[in-house]
Amino acid sequence: MATEIKTAPITITERALAEVKNIMSEKNVPAEYGLRIGVQGGGCSGMSYLLGFDKPKDADETFQLEGVTLIMDKKHGMYVMGMEVDFQDGLNARGFTFSNPQAKSTCGCGSSFSA
Helix, strand or coil, rough: CCCCCCCCEEEECCCHHHHHHHHHHCCCCCCCEEEEEEEEECCHHHHHHEEEEEEEEEEEEEECCCEEEEEEEEEHHHHHCEEEEEEECCCCCCEEEEECCCCCEECCCEEECCC
């Protein structure tokens, strides 16, 4: 019987994936944890992005991206479909960035949006 491989609804750039793996190694994140991506209420525009390490829960979908388990609440899919997560490491900005085609408007800091 073939195993179904689900395609993640978002993309994570090579730079961002390398940084996630680096953090997991440096912070000794347990092997059963994955990278949780989603949204939560709050922020200047109404919703903000959620990015952190967590264990999968019953309402979650999981995806494999080059050795990293991506965890996402099924209800969050419609808010992040097609989103790209990148990592900037420049003089002006350092951190994860979110490019989300589902966002109707975003705030100046880029960490919150309205859908």
